[in-house]
């Protein structure tokens with residue numbers, strides 16, 4: 001008996017197999033997103049924004065409306081589309097370089113304003129597309145193209161704690177969580193909760209996804225999973241950090 005891997009219904013079949021490197025976590029993050037969109041029945045309402053970086057390979061992934069933005073500008077583009085048409089479900093999909101470096105001001109401001117969009121940020125601890133430079137999420141002592149002796153935290157600081165920051169600066173009604181491609185069931189649930197939060201018009205939803213980049217990490221399959229499950233989780237706690245259940249009357 002042949003077991004056929006199941007694709008989410010909202011995926012565009014013609015664009016598969018996808019173009020990410022073998023072992024890349026982007027495909028898993030987008031699978032969890034696809035399953036969440038299917039289960040919520042919102043395919044016709046979704047507008048997906050893709051950043052520059054390997055995340056741009058999501059541009060032909062789904063049978064939904066998609067917009068490709070400049071590097072770091074996906075959050076304000078989706079914010080604008082959502083404000084112009086509140087009926088859409090706006091999703092901004094980006095890497096850690098796009099979200100925490102060049103686009104960090106947009107993340108901070110969208111979170112502060114509690115924009116009714118979902119931002120999904122894939123954390124693979126480096127700038128994947130451009131060849132593996134140091135990112136805000138690079139781990140202490142991690143070697144990258146631009147930190148060949150390992151990240152020196154005295155000079156460059158510690159890895160950005162994105163969902164924790166978003167939780168601290170958002171009002172009630174926001175959702176902030178960190179999932180991992182190593183736990184797809186939990187990741188899909190987090191995607192659903194983030195999207196549901198927008199459906200209910202509660203507030204900003206932010207989901208960081210711990211992900212893999214074996215090409216730039218130069219790791220085999222076993223070491224890739226070890227890195228995401230053991231090394232990354234030493235600095236990045238997986239779980240929900242803020243949920244809309246905490247929503248109260250605006251003060």
Ligand SMILES: Cc1ncc(C[n+]2csc(CCOP(=O)(O)OP(=O)(O)O)c2C)c(N)n1
Pocket residue numbers: 052053054055071094095096097098099102122124126127128129130135
């Ligand atoms: C304004 C601008 N600056 C720099 C670049 C070059 N650039 C393209 S992709 C990228 C980094 C992408 O890294 P990340 O956002 O972490 O995404 P990943 O590729 O790891 O998914 C950079 C710096 C660009 N395209 N535009």
Ligand code: SF4
Pocket residue numbers: 019020021023024025026054124128129212213214215216
């Ligand atoms: S370079 Fe890294 S992030 Fe980009 S597709 Fe390859 S494995 Fe994925």
